[in-house]
Amino acid sequence: MLGAGDSDELVSAIEALAAERKIRLPPIDxxxxxxxxxxxxxxSMGLDPKDVDQIADLQRVPEQNRAMIRAALLQGILSxxxxxxxxxxxxxxxxxxxxxxxxxSSLLRIISQxxxxxxxxxxxxxxxxxxxxxxxxxxxxGQSTPYSGSAMCLASMGxxxxxxxxxxxxxxxxxxxxxALVQMxxxxxxxxxxGSVKPxxxxxxxxxxxxxxxxxxxxxxxxxxxxxxxxxVAHELGHVSLRHLSDATLGATPCRELLxxxxxxxxxxxxxxxxxxxxxxxxxxSHSDEYCADQWxxxxxxxxxxxxxxxGKEPLYCAGATIFLGLAMIIESASRAxxxxxxxxxxxxxxRLYLIQLATELHGFHEEAYIARRVCEFIEEIGACYPDFxxxxxxxxxxxxxxxxxxxxxxxxxxxxxxxTDFV
Ligand SMILES: [Zn+2]
Numbered sequence: 192m193l194g195a196g197d198s199d200e201l202v203s204a205i206e207a208l209a210a211e212r213k214i215r216l217p218p219i220d221x222x223x224x225x226x227x228x229x230x231x232x233x234x235s236m237g238l239d240p241k242d243v244d245q246i247a248d249l250q251r252v253p254e255q256n257r258a259m260i261r262a263a264l265l266q267g268i269l270s271x272x273x274x275x276x277x278x279x280x281x282x283x284x285x286x287x288x289x290x291x292x293x294x295x296s297s298l299l300r301i302i303s304q305x306x307x308x309x310x311x312x313x314x315x316x317x318x319x320x321x322x323x324x325x326x327x328x329x330x331x332x333g334q335s336t337p338y339s340g341s342a343m344c345l346a347s348m349g350x351x352x353x354x355x356x357x358x359x360x361x362x363x364x365x366x367x368x369x370x371a372l373v374q375m376x377x378x379x380x381x382x383x384x385x386g387s388v389k390p391x392x393x394x395x396x397x398x399x400x401x402x403x404x405x406x407x408x409x410x411x412x413x414x415x416x417x418x419x420x421x422x423x424v425a426h427e428l429g430h431v432s433l434r435h436l437s438d439a440t441l442g443a444t445p446c447r448e449l450l451x452x453x454x455x456x457x458x459x460x461x462x463x464x465x466x467x468x469x470x471x472x473x474x475x476x477s478h479s480d481e482y483c484a485d486q487w488x489x490x491x492x493x494x495x496x497x498x499x500x501x502x503g504k505e506p507l508y509c510a511g512a513t514i515f516l517g518l519a520m521i522i523e524s525a526s527r528a529x530x531x532x533x534x535x536x537x538x539x540x541x542x543r544l545y546l547i548q549l550a551t552e553l554h555g556f557h558e559e560a561y562i563a564r565r566v567c568e569f570i571e572e573i574g575a576c577y578p579d580f581x582x583x584x585x586x587x588x589x590x591x592x593x594x595x596x597x598x599x600x601x602x603x604x605x606x607x608x609x610x611x612t613d614f615v
Protein backbone atom coordinates (compact mmCIF):
# COMPACT_ATOMS: atom_id res chain seq x y z
CA MET A 192 0.00 0.00 0.00
CA LEU A 193 1.03 3.56 -0.49
CA GLY A 194 1.51 5.78 2.54
CA ALA A 195 -1.53 7.76 3.69
CA GLY A 196 -0.17 11.06 2.29
CA ASP A 197 0.71 9.52 -1.10
CA SER A 198 -2.70 7.96 -1.23
CA ASP A 199 -4.46 11.30 -0.66
CA GLU A 200 -2.38 12.88 -3.42
CA LEU A 201 -3.14 10.03 -5.80
CA VAL A 202 -6.87 10.27 -5.08
CA SER A 203 -6.80 14.03 -5.77
CA ALA A 204 -4.89 13.38 -9.00
CA ILE A 205 -7.42 10.75 -10.09
CA GLU A 206 -10.34 13.03 -9.30
CA ALA A 207 -8.70 15.89 -11.23
CA LEU A 208 -8.15 13.63 -14.24
CA ALA A 209 -11.76 12.50 -14.14
CA ALA A 210 -12.97 16.11 -13.91
CA GLU A 211 -10.79 17.08 -16.91
CA ARG A 212 -12.54 14.44 -19.03
CA LYS A 213 -15.92 15.31 -17.45
CA ILE A 214 -16.20 11.81 -15.97
CA ARG A 215 -18.23 11.51 -12.80
CA LEU A 216 -16.70 9.16 -10.23
CA PRO A 217 -18.89 7.93 -7.39
CA PRO A 218 -17.82 9.07 -3.91
CA ILE A 219 -15.64 6.65 -1.91
CA ASP A 220 -18.47 6.22 0.58
CA UNK A 221 -21.79 7.62 -0.67
CA UNK A 222 -23.41 7.24 2.78
CA UNK A 223 -20.78 8.02 5.44
CA UNK A 224 -23.56 8.60 8.01
CA UNK A 225 -24.40 4.87 7.76
CA UNK A 226 -20.89 3.94 8.81
CA UNK A 227 -21.38 5.66 12.18
CA UNK A 228 -24.62 3.75 12.91
CA UNK A 229 -23.08 0.51 11.69
CA UNK A 230 -20.03 0.90 13.93
CA UNK A 231 -22.24 1.67 16.95
CA UNK A 232 -24.21 -1.50 16.21
CA UNK A 233 -21.04 -3.60 16.00
CA UNK A 234 -19.80 -2.17 19.30
CA SER A 235 -23.17 -2.95 20.92
CA MET A 236 -22.62 -6.56 19.84
CA GLY A 237 -19.21 -6.58 21.49
CA LEU A 238 -17.53 -6.58 18.08
CA ASP A 239 -14.62 -4.38 17.09
CA PRO A 240 -15.38 -2.56 13.80
CA LYS A 241 -11.70 -2.81 12.83
CA ASP A 242 -11.91 -6.62 12.95
CA VAL A 243 -15.27 -6.96 11.24
CA ASP A 244 -15.14 -4.30 8.57
CA GLN A 245 -11.81 -5.07 7.01
CA ILE A 246 -9.99 -2.99 4.50
CA ALA A 247 -10.67 -4.33 1.05
CA ASP A 248 -7.36 -3.54 -0.60
CA LEU A 249 -5.55 -6.04 -2.74
CA GLN A 250 -6.28 -8.75 -0.15
CA ARG A 251 -6.75 -11.52 -2.68
CA VAL A 252 -3.48 -10.77 -4.39
CA PRO A 253 -0.32 -12.43 -3.01
CA GLU A 254 2.45 -9.96 -2.09
CA GLN A 255 4.73 -11.05 -4.96
CA ASN A 256 2.02 -10.23 -7.52
CA ARG A 257 1.10 -6.82 -6.20
CA ALA A 258 4.08 -5.11 -7.83
CA MET A 259 2.98 -6.60 -11.14
CA ILE A 260 -0.52 -5.22 -10.70
CA ARG A 261 0.82 -1.78 -9.81
CA ALA A 262 2.98 -1.90 -12.95
CA ALA A 263 -0.12 -2.74 -14.99
CA LEU A 264 -1.97 0.17 -13.38
CA LEU A 265 0.95 2.47 -14.19
CA GLN A 266 0.88 1.23 -17.78
CA GLY A 267 -2.81 2.06 -17.81
CA ILE A 268 -2.18 5.57 -16.49
CA LEU A 269 0.30 6.14 -19.34
CA SER A 270 -2.24 5.13 -21.97
CA UNK A 271 -5.22 6.87 -20.40
CA UNK A 272 -5.68 9.40 -23.17
CA UNK A 273 -6.39 6.53 -25.57
CA UNK A 274 -9.18 5.15 -23.38
CA UNK A 275 -12.84 5.79 -24.08
CA UNK A 276 -14.72 7.59 -21.30
CA UNK A 277 -16.49 4.57 -19.79
CA UNK A 278 -13.30 2.52 -19.92
CA UNK A 279 -11.38 5.32 -18.20
CA UNK A 280 -14.07 5.66 -15.55
CA UNK A 281 -13.77 1.95 -14.63
CA UNK A 282 -10.00 2.21 -14.70
CA UNK A 283 -9.84 5.29 -12.45
CA UNK A 284 -12.21 3.65 -9.98
CA UNK A 285 -9.98 0.58 -9.92
CA UNK A 286 -6.86 2.68 -9.29
CA UNK A 287 -8.64 4.53 -6.54
CA UNK A 288 -9.91 1.32 -4.89
CA UNK A 289 -6.46 -0.24 -4.96
CA UNK A 290 -4.74 2.82 -3.54
CA UNK A 291 -7.09 3.91 -0.77
CA UNK A 292 -8.46 2.33 2.36
CA UNK A 293 -11.79 0.99 1.25
CA UNK A 294 -13.78 -0.60 4.03
CA UNK A 295 -15.78 -3.62 2.89
CA SER A 296 -18.95 -1.95 4.19
CA SER A 297 -18.34 1.19 2.11
CA LEU A 298 -17.93 -0.96 -1.03
CA LEU A 299 -21.28 -2.55 -0.18
CA ARG A 300 -22.84 0.92 0.16
CA ILE A 301 -21.37 2.01 -3.21
CA ILE A 302 -23.09 -0.87 -4.99
CA SER A 303 -26.31 -0.17 -3.02
CA GLN A 304 -26.41 3.45 -4.14
CA UNK A 305 -28.68 2.97 -7.19
CA UNK A 306 -31.13 0.98 -5.03
CA UNK A 307 -31.23 3.61 -2.28
CA UNK A 308 -31.61 6.34 -4.93
CA UNK A 309 -34.60 4.73 -6.60
CA UNK A 310 -36.43 3.79 -3.40
CA UNK A 311 -35.51 6.84 -1.28
CA UNK A 312 -39.17 7.83 -0.72
CA UNK A 313 -40.29 4.34 0.24
CA UNK A 314 -37.44 3.98 2.72
CA UNK A 315 -38.12 7.46 4.13
CA UNK A 316 -41.77 6.55 4.73
CA UNK A 317 -40.70 3.49 6.73
CA UNK A 318 -39.35 5.98 9.30
CA UNK A 319 -36.21 3.99 9.83
CA UNK A 320 -32.72 5.08 8.89
CA UNK A 321 -30.83 2.43 6.98
CA UNK A 322 -27.32 1.24 7.74
CA UNK A 323 -25.80 -1.24 5.32
CA UNK A 324 -22.69 -3.17 6.32
CA UNK A 325 -20.89 -6.49 6.33
CA UNK A 326 -20.85 -9.14 9.01
CA UNK A 327 -17.88 -11.45 9.57
CA UNK A 328 -19.94 -14.63 9.18
CA UNK A 329 -18.92 -16.81 6.28
CA UNK A 330 -22.48 -17.98 5.60
CA UNK A 331 -24.36 -17.52 2.40
CA UNK A 332 -27.08 -15.09 3.46
CA GLY A 333 -28.02 -11.62 4.60
CA GLN A 334 -29.84 -10.47 7.72
CA SER A 335 -31.73 -7.48 8.88
CA THR A 336 -32.44 -6.34 12.36
CA PRO A 337 -33.68 -3.19 14.06
CA TYR A 338 -31.16 -1.33 16.18
CA SER A 339 -32.14 1.81 18.10
CA GLY A 340 -34.40 3.29 15.42
CA SER A 341 -32.22 2.16 12.51
CA ALA A 342 -32.54 -0.80 10.21
CA MET A 343 -29.30 -2.76 10.01
CA CYS A 344 -29.04 -4.49 6.61
CA LEU A 345 -26.18 -6.89 6.90
CA ALA A 346 -24.47 -9.07 4.31
CA SER A 347 -22.24 -11.88 5.50
CA MET A 348 -18.75 -11.93 3.99
CA GLY A 349 -19.25 -15.54 2.91
CA UNK A 350 -22.05 -14.53 0.53
CA UNK A 351 -19.87 -11.95 -1.18
CA UNK A 352 -17.09 -14.49 -1.76
CA UNK A 353 -19.32 -17.27 -3.08
CA UNK A 354 -21.00 -14.86 -5.49
CA UNK A 355 -17.61 -13.66 -6.75
CA UNK A 356 -16.36 -17.23 -7.23
CA UNK A 357 -19.51 -18.11 -9.19
CA UNK A 358 -19.33 -15.07 -11.48
CA UNK A 359 -15.61 -15.49 -12.26
CA UNK A 360 -16.17 -19.19 -13.02
CA UNK A 361 -19.23 -18.35 -15.13
CA UNK A 362 -16.86 -16.45 -17.45
CA UNK A 363 -14.01 -18.99 -17.17
CA UNK A 364 -16.56 -21.62 -18.29
CA UNK A 365 -16.49 -20.11 -21.79
CA UNK A 366 -12.91 -21.37 -22.17
CA UNK A 367 -12.89 -24.43 -19.91
CA UNK A 368 -16.34 -25.73 -18.87
CA UNK A 369 -14.88 -28.68 -16.96
CA UNK A 370 -12.59 -26.46 -14.86
CA ALA A 371 -15.48 -24.14 -14.01
CA LEU A 372 -17.74 -27.04 -13.03
CA VAL A 373 -15.12 -28.76 -10.84
CA GLN A 374 -14.11 -25.52 -9.09
CA MET A 375 -17.68 -24.45 -8.42
CA UNK A 376 -18.69 -27.85 -7.05
CA UNK A 377 -15.62 -27.80 -4.82
CA UNK A 378 -16.56 -24.36 -3.44
CA UNK A 379 -20.09 -25.64 -2.68
CA UNK A 380 -18.75 -28.84 -1.07
CA UNK A 381 -16.38 -26.86 1.16
CA UNK A 382 -19.24 -24.65 2.26
CA UNK A 383 -21.62 -27.52 2.96
CA UNK A 384 -18.94 -29.53 4.80
CA UNK A 385 -17.56 -26.70 6.93
CA GLY A 386 -20.43 -24.18 7.13
CA SER A 387 -17.96 -21.61 5.85
CA VAL A 388 -17.47 -20.20 2.35
CA LYS A 389 -13.83 -20.32 1.30
CA PRO A 390 -12.42 -16.95 0.25
CA UNK A 391 -12.06 -16.32 -3.49
CA UNK A 392 -8.43 -17.15 -4.22
CA UNK A 393 -6.06 -15.23 -6.43
CA UNK A 394 -5.34 -18.36 -8.51
CA UNK A 395 -9.00 -18.81 -9.40
CA UNK A 396 -9.47 -18.87 -13.18
CA UNK A 397 -5.99 -17.43 -13.84
CA UNK A 398 -5.23 -17.94 -17.52
CA UNK A 399 -8.92 -18.52 -18.30
CA UNK A 400 -10.31 -15.13 -17.50
CA UNK A 401 -8.90 -11.71 -18.34
CA UNK A 402 -9.25 -9.70 -15.12
CA UNK A 403 -7.93 -6.54 -16.79
CA UNK A 404 -10.56 -6.55 -19.52
CA UNK A 405 -12.60 -3.71 -18.01
CA UNK A 406 -14.89 -3.31 -21.00
CA UNK A 407 -15.40 -6.92 -21.98
CA UNK A 408 -15.80 -10.18 -20.11
CA UNK A 409 -14.41 -8.96 -16.80
CA UNK A 410 -16.85 -6.07 -16.95
CA UNK A 411 -19.64 -8.65 -17.24
CA UNK A 412 -18.23 -10.73 -14.34
CA UNK A 413 -17.96 -7.64 -12.13
CA UNK A 414 -21.45 -6.52 -13.20
CA UNK A 415 -22.92 -9.93 -12.38
CA UNK A 416 -21.18 -10.00 -8.98
CA UNK A 417 -22.51 -6.52 -8.24
CA UNK A 418 -26.05 -7.46 -9.32
CA UNK A 419 -26.17 -10.57 -7.12
CA UNK A 420 -24.85 -8.60 -4.14
CA UNK A 421 -27.39 -5.87 -4.88
CA UNK A 422 -30.17 -8.46 -4.79
CA UNK A 423 -28.94 -9.65 -1.39
CA VAL A 424 -28.99 -6.07 -0.03
CA ALA A 425 -32.26 -5.23 -1.82
CA HIS A 426 -34.02 -8.21 -0.22
CA GLU A 427 -33.10 -6.82 3.21
CA LEU A 428 -34.16 -3.31 2.16
CA GLY A 429 -37.45 -4.93 1.10
CA HIS A 430 -38.01 -6.11 4.66
CA VAL A 431 -37.52 -2.51 5.80
CA SER A 432 -39.66 -0.88 3.15
CA LEU A 433 -42.49 -3.43 3.57
CA ARG A 434 -42.37 -2.81 7.31
CA HIS A 435 -41.46 -6.36 8.20
CA LEU A 436 -38.77 -4.97 10.44
CA SER A 437 -41.18 -3.11 12.69
CA ASP A 438 -43.80 -5.90 12.72
CA ALA A 439 -41.78 -9.11 12.70
CA THR A 440 -40.88 -11.16 15.70
CA LEU A 441 -37.22 -11.19 16.54
CA GLY A 442 -35.46 -14.46 16.94
CA ALA A 443 -31.97 -15.50 17.78
CA THR A 444 -30.02 -17.03 14.93
CA PRO A 445 -27.60 -19.28 16.75
CA CYS A 446 -24.10 -18.83 15.36
CA ARG A 447 -22.80 -22.09 16.75
CA GLU A 448 -25.64 -24.43 15.90
CA LEU A 449 -25.68 -23.31 12.29
CA LEU A 450 -22.25 -24.72 11.78
CA UNK A 451 -21.00 -28.21 11.43
CA UNK A 452 -17.41 -29.13 12.31
CA UNK A 453 -14.77 -27.90 11.79
CA UNK A 454 -16.27 -24.82 13.29
CA UNK A 455 -16.11 -21.52 11.55
CA UNK A 456 -15.97 -19.81 14.93
CA UNK A 457 -12.36 -20.82 15.42
CA UNK A 458 -11.48 -18.70 12.40
CA UNK A 459 -13.63 -15.71 13.26
CA UNK A 460 -11.50 -12.70 14.07
CA UNK A 461 -13.83 -11.55 16.86
CA UNK A 462 -14.06 -14.86 18.65
CA UNK A 463 -11.66 -13.89 21.40
CA UNK A 464 -13.47 -10.65 22.18
CA UNK A 465 -17.04 -11.81 21.66
CA UNK A 466 -17.30 -15.20 23.27
CA UNK A 467 -20.62 -14.38 24.85
CA UNK A 468 -22.23 -13.85 21.45
CA UNK A 469 -23.30 -17.24 20.25
CA UNK A 470 -26.42 -15.79 18.65
CA UNK A 471 -27.46 -12.66 16.83
CA UNK A 472 -30.96 -11.20 16.94
CA UNK A 473 -32.56 -11.05 13.51
CA UNK A 474 -36.08 -10.74 12.19
CA UNK A 475 -37.93 -13.95 11.41
CA UNK A 476 -40.43 -13.10 8.70
CA SER A 477 -43.15 -15.43 7.40
CA HIS A 478 -42.75 -17.22 4.05
CA SER A 479 -45.18 -14.78 2.51
CA ASP A 480 -43.04 -11.86 3.76
CA GLU A 481 -39.92 -13.49 2.31
CA TYR A 482 -41.53 -13.82 -1.13
CA CYS A 483 -42.65 -10.20 -0.91
CA ALA A 484 -39.13 -9.04 0.04
CA ASP A 485 -37.79 -10.94 -3.00
CA GLN A 486 -40.35 -9.32 -5.26
CA TRP A 487 -39.70 -5.88 -3.82
CA UNK A 488 -35.95 -6.44 -4.36
CA UNK A 489 -36.35 -7.65 -7.94
CA UNK A 490 -38.74 -4.85 -8.90
CA UNK A 491 -36.50 -2.22 -7.24
CA UNK A 492 -33.53 -3.53 -9.23
CA UNK A 493 -35.50 -3.35 -12.49
CA UNK A 494 -36.39 0.25 -11.62
CA UNK A 495 -32.75 1.04 -10.71
CA UNK A 496 -31.64 -0.30 -14.11
CA UNK A 497 -33.42 2.68 -15.69
CA UNK A 498 -31.27 5.27 -13.85
CA UNK A 499 -29.08 7.31 -16.26
CA UNK A 500 -25.83 5.93 -14.79
CA UNK A 501 -27.06 2.35 -15.09
CA UNK A 502 -28.06 2.54 -18.74
CA GLY A 503 -27.58 -0.72 -20.64
CA LYS A 504 -27.31 -2.81 -17.48
CA GLU A 505 -30.84 -4.28 -17.56
CA PRO A 506 -29.59 -7.81 -18.39
CA LEU A 507 -27.23 -7.67 -15.39
CA TYR A 508 -29.91 -6.32 -13.04
CA CYS A 509 -32.26 -9.06 -14.29
CA ALA A 510 -29.65 -11.73 -13.49
CA GLY A 511 -28.84 -10.72 -9.88
CA ALA A 512 -31.71 -12.63 -8.27
CA THR A 513 -31.06 -15.72 -10.40
CA ILE A 514 -27.39 -15.87 -9.38
CA PHE A 515 -28.20 -15.51 -5.69
CA LEU A 516 -31.18 -17.88 -5.61
CA GLY A 517 -29.53 -20.36 -8.00
CA LEU A 518 -26.56 -20.66 -5.64
CA ALA A 519 -28.98 -21.07 -2.74
CA MET A 520 -30.73 -23.92 -4.65
CA ILE A 521 -27.43 -25.75 -5.11
CA ILE A 522 -26.50 -25.28 -1.44
CA GLU A 523 -29.89 -26.60 -0.34
CA SER A 524 -29.58 -29.72 -2.51
CA ALA A 525 -25.95 -30.30 -1.50
CA SER A 526 -26.91 -29.97 2.17
CA ARG A 527 -29.81 -32.41 1.84
CA ALA A 528 -27.52 -34.89 0.06
CA UNK A 529 -25.30 -34.82 3.15
CA UNK A 530 -28.23 -35.01 5.55
CA UNK A 531 -27.50 -31.53 6.86
CA UNK A 532 -30.52 -29.49 7.86
CA UNK A 533 -30.14 -25.77 7.27
CA UNK A 534 -32.12 -23.89 9.91
CA UNK A 535 -33.63 -21.23 7.70
CA UNK A 536 -36.88 -19.35 7.79
CA UNK A 537 -36.94 -18.72 4.04
CA UNK A 538 -39.10 -20.70 1.60
CA UNK A 539 -37.11 -23.01 -0.69
CA UNK A 540 -34.84 -21.23 -3.15
CA UNK A 541 -36.46 -23.18 -6.01
CA UNK A 542 -39.87 -21.73 -5.17
CA ARG A 543 -38.38 -18.26 -4.76
CA LEU A 544 -36.68 -18.45 -8.18
CA TYR A 545 -39.91 -19.68 -9.81
CA LEU A 546 -41.67 -16.54 -8.56
CA ILE A 547 -38.80 -14.36 -9.80
CA GLN A 548 -39.07 -15.97 -13.24
CA LEU A 549 -42.83 -15.29 -13.31
CA ALA A 550 -42.17 -11.69 -12.26
CA THR A 551 -39.61 -11.29 -15.08
CA GLU A 552 -42.43 -12.01 -17.56
CA LEU A 553 -44.97 -9.97 -15.62
CA HIS A 554 -42.76 -6.85 -15.62
CA GLY A 555 -42.00 -7.33 -19.34
CA PHE A 556 -38.28 -8.10 -19.01
CA HIS A 557 -38.18 -11.42 -20.87
CA GLU A 558 -35.87 -10.09 -23.59
CA GLU A 559 -33.44 -8.61 -21.06
CA ALA A 560 -33.20 -11.83 -19.03
CA TYR A 561 -30.71 -13.53 -21.34
CA ILE A 562 -27.84 -13.47 -18.83
CA ALA A 563 -30.22 -14.92 -16.22
CA ARG A 564 -31.02 -17.77 -18.63
CA ARG A 565 -27.30 -18.49 -19.18
CA VAL A 566 -26.81 -18.43 -15.39
CA CYS A 567 -29.56 -21.07 -15.11
CA GLU A 568 -27.64 -23.33 -17.53
CA PHE A 569 -24.55 -23.22 -15.29
CA ILE A 570 -26.64 -23.64 -12.11
CA GLU A 571 -28.33 -26.71 -13.60
CA GLU A 572 -25.01 -28.22 -14.61
CA ILE A 573 -23.50 -27.70 -11.13
CA GLY A 574 -26.59 -29.04 -9.35
CA ALA A 575 -26.87 -32.16 -11.53
CA CYS A 576 -24.58 -34.19 -9.22
CA TYR A 577 -27.07 -33.98 -6.32
CA PRO A 578 -29.85 -36.57 -6.38
CA ASP A 579 -32.83 -34.31 -5.65
CA PHE A 580 -31.63 -31.20 -7.50
CA UNK A 581 -34.17 -29.66 -9.86
CA UNK A 582 -34.59 -26.36 -11.63
CA UNK A 583 -37.86 -24.43 -11.16
CA UNK A 584 -40.66 -26.01 -13.21
CA UNK A 585 -41.90 -24.34 -16.41
CA UNK A 586 -45.37 -24.34 -14.90
CA UNK A 587 -46.60 -25.15 -11.42
CA UNK A 588 -50.23 -24.67 -10.48
CA UNK A 589 -49.36 -24.86 -6.77
CA UNK A 590 -46.67 -22.20 -7.07
CA UNK A 591 -48.89 -20.04 -9.28
CA UNK A 592 -51.33 -19.92 -6.37
CA UNK A 593 -48.53 -18.71 -4.10
CA UNK A 594 -47.49 -16.22 -6.78
CA UNK A 595 -51.04 -14.87 -7.17
CA UNK A 596 -51.26 -14.13 -3.47
CA UNK A 597 -47.79 -12.52 -3.39
CA UNK A 598 -48.29 -10.43 -6.55
CA UNK A 599 -51.67 -9.17 -5.32
CA UNK A 600 -50.09 -8.22 -2.00
CA UNK A 601 -47.43 -6.30 -3.94
CA UNK A 602 -50.17 -4.53 -5.92
CA UNK A 603 -49.03 -5.85 -9.33
CA UNK A 604 -51.62 -5.82 -12.08
CA UNK A 605 -52.29 -9.33 -13.37
CA UNK A 606 -54.29 -8.15 -16.39
CA UNK A 607 -53.15 -10.17 -19.37
CA UNK A 608 -51.00 -12.47 -17.22
CA UNK A 609 -53.06 -15.50 -18.20
CA UNK A 610 -49.99 -17.72 -17.81
CA UNK A 611 -50.48 -17.12 -14.09
CA THR A 612 -54.21 -16.53 -13.63
CA ASP A 613 -55.38 -19.38 -15.89
CA PHE A 614 -53.06 -21.95 -14.34
CA VAL A 615 -53.90 -22.14 -10.67
ZN1 LIG B 1 -35.57 -12.30 4.21
